[in-house]
Amino acid sequence: MAEKWTNHKNEINLVNPANKRNIDVIVVGTGLAGGSAAATLAELGYNVKTFCYQDSPRRAHSIAAQGGINASKNYQGDGDSDYRLFHDTIKGGDYRAREANTYRLAEVSGNIIDQCVAQGVPFAREYGGYLDNRSFGGVLVSRTFYAKGQTGQQLLLGAYSAMNRQINRGKIQSFNRHEMLELVVVDGKARGIIARNLATGELERHAAHAVVIASGGYGNIFFLSTNAMGSNVTASWKIHKKGAYFANPCYTQIHPTCIPVSGDFQSKLTLMSESLRNDGRIWVPKKLEDAEAIRNGTKKPKDLSEEERDYYLERRYPSFGNLVPRDVASRAAKERCDAGFGVNRTGQAVFLDFASAIERYGKEQASIHGNYNPTKEEITKYGREVIKAKYGNLFQMYEKIVDQNPYETPMMIYPAVHYTMGGVWVDYNLESTIPGCYVIGEANFSDHGANRLGASALMQGLADGYFVLPYTIGDYLSKDIRTGTIPTDSKEFEEAERSVRETLEKLVNNKGKHSVDYYHKKLGHIMWEKCGMARNAKDLKEAMDEIRALREDFWKNVKVPGDMDGMNAELEKATRVADYLELGELFAKDALHRNESCGGHFRIEYQTEEGEALRDDENFMYVAAWEYTGDPRESVLHKEDLNYEYIEVQTRSYK
Ligand SMILES: Cc1cc2nc3c(=O)[nH]c(=O)nc-3n(C[C@H](O)[C@H](O)[C@H](O)COP(=O)(O)OP(=O)(O)OC[C@H]3O[C@@H](n4cnc5c(N)ncnc54)[C@H](O)[C@@H]3O)c2cc1C
Numbered sequence: 001m002a003e004k005w006t007n008h009k010n011e012i013n014l015v016n017p018a019n020k021r022n023i024d025v026i027v028v029g030t031g032l033a034g035g036s037a038a039a040t041l042a043e044l045g046y047n048v049k050t051f052c053y054q055d056s057p058r059r060a061h062s063i064a065a066q067g068g069i070n071a072s073k074n075y076q077g078d079g080d081s082d083y084r085l086f087h088d089t090i091k092g093g094d095y096r097a098r099e100a101n102t103y104r105l106a107e108v109s110g111n112i113i114d115q116c117v118a119q120g121v122p123f124a125r126e127y128g129g130y131l132d133n134r135s136f137g138g139v140l141v142s143r144t145f146y147a148k149g150q151t152g153q154q155l156l157l158g159a160y161s162a163m164n165r166q167i168n169r170g171k172i173q174s175f176n177r178h179e180m181l182e183l184v185v186v187d188g189k190a191r192g193i194i195a196r197n198l199a200t201g202e203l204e205r206h207a208a209h210a211v212v213i214a215s216g217g218y219g220n221i222f223f224l225s226t227n228a229m230g231s232n233v234t235a236s237w238k239i240h241k242k243g244a245y246f247a248n249p250c251y252t253q254i255h256p257t258c259i260p261v262s263g264d265f266q267s268k269l270t271l272m273s274e275s276l277r278n279d280g281r282i283w284v285p286k287k288l289e290d291a292e293a294i295r296n297g298t299k300k301p302k303d304l305s306e307e308e309r310d311y312y313l314e315r316r317y318p319s320f321g322n323l324v325p326r327d328v329a330s331r332a333a334k335e336r337c338d339a340g341f342g343v344n345r346t347g348q349a350v351f352l353d354f355a356s357a358i359e360r361y362g363k364e365q366a367s368i369h370g371n372y373n374p375t376k377e378e379i380t381k382y383g384r385e386v387i388k389a390k391y392g393n394l395f396q397m398y399e400k401i402v403d404q405n406p407y408e409t410p411m412m413i414y415p416a417v418h419y420t421m422g423g424v425w426v427d428y429n430l431e432s433t434i435p436g437c438y439v440i441g442e443a444n445f446s447d448h449g450a451n452r453l454g455a456s457a458l459m460q461g462l463a464d465g466y467f468v469l470p471y472t473i474g475d476y477l478s479k480d481i482r483t484g485t486i487p488t489d490s491k492e493f494e495e496a497e498r499s500v501r502e503t504l505e506k507l508v509n510n511k512g513k514h515s516v517d518y519y520h521k522k523l524g525h526i527m528w529e530k531c532g533m534a535r536n537a538k539d540l541k542e543a544m545d546e547i548r549a550l551r552e553d554f555w556k557n558v559k560v561p562g563d564m565d566g567m568n569a570e571l572e573k574a575t576r577v578a579d580y581l582e583l584g585e586l587f588a589k590d591a592l593h594r595n596e597s598c599g600g601h602f603r604i605e606y607q608t609e610e611g612e613a614l615r616d617d618e619n620f621m622y623v624a625a626w627e628y629t630g631d632p633r634e635s636v637l638h639k640e641d642l643n644y645e646y647i648e649v650q651t652r653s654y655k
């Protein structure tokens with residue numbers, strides 16, 4: 001296993017530098033995965049065209065990543081290694097990820113940090129100058145590199161600088177405010193895309209020898225999620241409908257520490273980074289009457305003594321405590337709230353409390369400052385300074401949104417949809433089932449199995465973009481050195497453009513009665529209630545029928561104001577929601593067929609007496625890769641068996 005990636009690289013074909021100049025590659029998406037891939041491919045000498053729907057690659061959703069990026073550098077000397085990172089990731093994913101990919105991910109993780117430091121990414125440093133680390137859930141070491149609460153932003157600035165160097169050299173042509181709406185397949189190979197210029201409304205044909213999809217995840221299918229408002233499934237779904245299998249669509253990550261839903265008119269949820277669980281302690285009142293008193297405002301959290309609080313994660317999972325993986329922490333919060341212990345007006349919130357950390361750090365700082373008999377006020381002052389240095393921007397964000405000061409009163413948090421582990425199926429080379437169509441970053445079904453550990457998405461996106469795809473795509477492109485420029489006047493391009501135009505025309509001419517958001521909210525409601533944190537067969541069957549009916553209603557009654565010949569934000573949303581309405585049905589079908597609980601997929605019929613996920617390794621240790629046949633309900637299942645040779649499959653326990 002440890003040799004596999006090196007051997008593979010040694011054996012695959014290369015393209016000589018002179019020939020790379022004759023080869024074009026399209027990269028759809030310029031977040032961390034696409035941005036890093038585009039910069040690296042251009043640096044190698046390929047002609048790259050990038051596409052994103054924002055006005056700049058700098059605005060990709062990756063910019064929102066707060067907490068950090070994992071790497072097995074073992075800077076802390078706490079026993080980390082490639083094997084441990086690999087092991088933690090496979091275990092974290094509940095033994096539903098591919099062994100070889102995950103090992104490779106761990107193996108290249110250290111290179112990512114070196115690459116980003118060389119680009120000038122300002123990772124946090126310790127006093128002595130070494131890069132600092134913190135811990136994330138599901139692991140017993142500190143391996144998460146971070147730049148305050150803005151890790152994604154700083155990494156993206158690094159990738160964007162690398163892209164800009166190539167834009168300047170003319171090796172990258174950057175098409176911002178462009179949305180890919182169709183893949184063009186010629187003689188069975190991906191040879192281009194149809195993109196809509198979102199500023200002018202024009203449909204454009206772009207050809208290349210290979211197409212890389214780096215379009216991010218589809219968490220917004222739930223309407224409310226922590227994802228950027230524009231995040232969508234369209235690029236992945238379009239290639240799925242052209243022949244790329246879609247794997248494990250039901251594997252969704254619900255993040256335990258988000259600001260709770262506040263009302264019906266909300267369009268977005270806000271994450272409070274998992275890094276906060278390094279120092280925050282999660283609790284609810286032990287007694288129902290105290291929970292009720294807090295809900296109706298007659299008691300404040302501070303009125304409850306230590307004995308009256310239930311630090312339920314520390315109680316249930318003594319060895320990992322507040323740092324259990326996200327799926328475990330989310331379910332535990334739901335369990336407490338469902339039992340009536342929720343602490344906000346809606347009963348759907350738990351506390352994340354920094355008082356103990358403030359006191360602990362305050363005492364330490366007092367001692368460092370030579371103050372051996374500090375007052376309570378001095379301890380609090382010192383402690384808050386440490387917390388501010390670590391999480392200041394997150395605390396500020398919380399206060400702005402909730403109007404409560406988290407230095408003084410515990411934060412209120414609740415799980416929310418955050419990440420999708422499912423996505424387009426790819427092989428070890430990151431190629432989909434359409435030759436020449438590669439998928440990287442959150443858009444592929446990835447290396448995380450049924451649950452992603454925190455700080456692993458940035459690692460995977462950048463591993464794919466900087467260190468995996470640039471090698472593997474060469475193997476494919478080596479056969480194309482004599483092909484020459486791909487023409488865009490072929491019947492395949494014509495047909496693809498015609499079908500996009502027809503769909504857009506249908507939407508703007510529909511003149512129905514309901515807005516796009518009306519449908520998106522309804523879909524989100526079905527998804528959250530019936531395909532969310534706890535699923536069961538009856539609900540999932542109902543969800544499939546309800547989503548289908550909603551989709552039919554959408555095409556009859558959706559109203560898209562404006563026309564298609566210029567900028568039209570409603571039209572953009574409509575095409576994305578139309579795709580979600582198809583994916584939703586496949587999502588529910590996938591969740592229904594998987595008669596087990598694993599990671600983020602929790603079927604209430606399959607749980608232990610203690611309420612933990614009950615896997616069925618005998619029958620479900622496989623990747624479910626779905627083939628489109630014209631109707632999401634009729635999709636055909638292909639099973640990729642998962643074989644664990646290097647790791648012992650165990651019951652996942654964090655107790
Ligand atoms: C609030 C938040 C915090 C997070 N924090 C962390 C963290 O601390 N650590 C961690 O590891 N992970 C974190 N994650 C997850 C991580 O940020 C994402 O998984 C990752 O950034 C995805 O990168 P990507 O490049 O695959 O996709 P994205 O960054 O989503 O980029 C997608 C790109 O595709 C483009 N695009 C999409 N569709 C089309 C189309 N049809 N046509 C043209 N362009 C298109 C977009 O314009 C964009 O450029 C966080 C996620 C959220 C929501």
